[in-house]
Amino acid sequence: MVINMILDGRTIRDQILENIKNNSINYTITLAIIVIGNNESNRIYANEKIKYCNKIGFNYEIYDFEDMTDTNLENLIKMLNNDPKINGILLQSPIPSHLNFNYFCNLIDSKKDIDGLSINSIYNNYINKPTFLPCSVKGIITLFEKYNIDIKGKNIVIVGKSYIVGKPLYIYLSNNGATTTICDSNTKNLKDICLTKDIIISCCGVPHIIKEDYVKNQAIVIDVGINKIDGKIIGDVDHEKIKNKCSYISPVPGGVGPMTIAMIFSNTYDAYILQHKSN
């Protein structure tokens, strides 16, 4: 019986990045990041990615604009698609509301779609074909793999149905033999639903929505929430109260967050290999 095992995203991130660094030592891999708007968090995330690019020897190109027209963004994405030295393209969300995020994600060449949000990547996930998955989704799946957590036949609840986590995860998990339930703000009996589940994954961005009495003994709890309260980062899960009931639990910070970072580089590496295999 496993009790209170912390899913240590930071250590796994470092192992994965170290592997990527060693495997790519003879390759020139370049990640392009597009940031639009005056969202301070976006700039912090972009800088974080630059830090890891430097650490593992990837090149980067940052396109940072206060605002942008549809035509200019379209031209920029097409230019990056056609540039053979660019291996992965990341359109940092959110973008200003006059730009249609889904539309621009679909413009990204599916071989460079390291965020897994283009129509081809979504369709491939839907038909259970290997593809780029959104980095948080791949991060969670990799956590399961690294800790030998088998999802087949498990009852799993996902709380939150965003395009970048909840929805693609729900499709992946149900494609892979998990009995999956997705909840949203219309759900009336979240506590009862969570209480019967082997695995609870919260990605709705509501601080401490998953409380002690929502979790059955020996459940696995994955916290994808990153909520800032009084300058402190708080997850969706009331970690301190729940951790002693769980078999495995992912902390915030230090769980899915670092795994998401690792998967940006894992996907970019895979994109490089894919592009060079098919040439």
Added chain:
Amino acid sequence: MVINMILDGRTIRDQILENIKNNSINYTITLAIIVIGNNESNRIYANEKIKYCNKIGFNYEIYDFEDMTDTNLENLIKMLNNDPKINGILLQSPIPSHLNFNYFCNLIDSKKDIDGLSINSIYNNYINKPTFLPCSVKGIITLFEKYNIDIKGKNIVIVGKSYIVGKPLYIYLSNNGATTTICDSNTKNLKDICLTKDIIISCCGVPHIIKEDYVKNQAIVIDVGINKIDGKIIGDVDHEKIKNKCSYISPVPGGVGPMTIAMIFSNTYDAYILQHKSN
């Protein structure tokens, strides 16, 4: 309190077809059906569709082949895509296994994709944009609408995850505020899962998998199963034993089956309107 109300697909089918007939009286609408292989059921289904085409005044073109090469099927679909008199294209499943069903569904022009199985239709459903939905899925949704069954906040289980019913339905329902669980053959506690649900939808093709003690009082039960046993059509639901517990129940035959037929013509009519609006 509603008790034991039969969801009468035949009556609703007839009303819908009558409406389509009246609304399309001045239009020339043509449905193309492709049947490949020696599957007797496919031919029966095709004949059924011809019967209704005649009834409501639609034209039809049946392409019926014992077998076909990839190239010939590709050329046929492209010809139908480019033929302005064809409004809807239906590739009858199953097709011989040497032909990739998903690939050929994706060749169908999304404006003629009345089965809702092309990549664009799937993506639109995923991002919650109005689109062609698979006919059984649209049939179930229309049953809910006709009987004023609100799905928002309801706990719904779907048993079976096929591409033509389970998966697209699961996406549609969760996009529209239902708390949806999808089960498959890996699910360990199907009875317990069903017992807590407001709505049970079975589409796995296992005769009488949904038993009396799987259903809570006042639940709504939708039976999509069409199983032939000793020449008799049997649903996935043990209808006789369950019907007195339900608020609403769909029979087999006479429930989702006729609604699926109605939606083929509803989608073909919509395709005609869409094609003529955008020209």
